[in-house]
Amino acid sequence: MQDDNELVRLVLGGNQQAYARLVDKYKGRIFAHLYRMIGQRQDAQDLAQEVFTKAYFKLDTFHPDGNFSAWLYRVAANHCLDELRRRKQTVKTLGEEVELIDAKTPEDELLQKEQKQLLLRQVKDLEEEYRSVLVLRYIDQLSYKEISKALELPTTTVQMRLHRARKKLREGLEKGGASIYEMPQI
Known part of the structure; x- marks a missing residue:
């Protein structure tokens, strides 16, 4: 199987089938990322x-030795942010597809549902700025370096934003009477 950079070279050489392979490879991940950011299925499909x-x-701006995945996430993130600014709407980052941890009793399930909400x-x-790094790190499971490239930020800024995001999340949960350690996995 050809790697992404080879497929990009083929696309730049006029091979549209190579681009179709890239789209097939990344369409699910990009859609999921956009859905988490925008919160509406149809809008996420359109944005994708x-x-x-x-x-x-x-594609001609992509560096031939670069990381295509990080470059594509950057294009997606920037496009989504532009759209959100245009709409000036509240961003929804997490869909309802968050899995529940196995609960043994109905009471456990209810508690877990309330905690998830x-x-x-x-x-x-x-x-x-905090929500986007949380989504990229914990939902899309990108490394600090990949987030750095996707958001065009220094790695230290990504780490600092993640630290602050977790702190703000912890404080918000404690105000709501919960602990981050009691929360279901996202």
Whole structure:
């Protein structure tokens, strides 16, 4: 199987099938990322199509030895942020697809559901700069370096924002009467 950079070279050489392979490889991840940021399924699908179109026309700006995945996430994140600024709406970062930890009793399940709702509200209430690094790190499971490239920030800034985001999240949860250690995994 060809690596991403080889596929990019083929696309730049005029091979549209190579781009179709890149889209197939990344469409699910990009859609999921956009859905977490925008909170609406149809909007996320529309944005994903726009991202892949935009990426196709900007492909000549991709450095041939770079990390295509990080570059594509950066295009997606920037496009989504532009759209959110245009709409001036509240960002939803986490969908309802968050899995519940196995609960043994109905009481445990109810408690877990309430905790999940509290956690989702707290994440939603975070400022966008903190919410975006949390989503990229804990939902999309990107490394600090990949987040740094995707958001065009120094790695130390990413680490600092994650630290502050976790602190704000912890404080918000404690105000709501919960501890971050009691929360279901997101």
